[in-house]
Amino acid sequence: MKSLIALVLLIVSLSFVFAEVDKVQQTISECQTATYVRNAGFPSSTVATMVCIAKYESSFDCAATNPYNSDGSEDFGLLQINSYWWCSGGPKSTYNGCGVSCSSLFDCQKNCNCAYVVYKQQGFNAWVAYQKHKTECDNYKINC
Secondary structure (H helix, E strand, O other): OHHHHHHHHHHHHHHHHHHHHOOOOOEOOHHHHHHHHHHHOOOHHHHHHHHHHHHHHHOOEOOOEEOOOOOOOOEEOOOOEEHHHHEEOOOOOOOOOOOEEHHHHHOHHHHHHHHHHHHHHHOHHHOHHHHHOHHHHHOOOOOO
16 A cells, blocks of 8 residues: 555656646747847847847746736747737637747747737837836847
């Protein structure tokens, strides 16, 4: 009986460990972020501002999530793309403006590609981080 209890406890413990593996950070440098942003099509004059936005939205973590939006939606990846407006398969997904799955937004390049769609429609103000750090982001310098 003790062996069975020990086995059950081991299985339960391992399930928590493996659940956390899915949430492993994928932090990149600001220079890598700039490359993804450029490759997404952002004009060169906007790259540093987008890198600053990524700094405050996700701390440069391509696997970042924010499940705490007041409307029940969730934000995904490097530039915290919202599930309600921009992707499918996430909480409260409705419009899928980028034509991608929310889980695909953990890919840094796909996230930046979608962010470019957001930017073209709404500008920098689409990101709360920009609104809160506007002066810094407007003057941000990339050290690459």
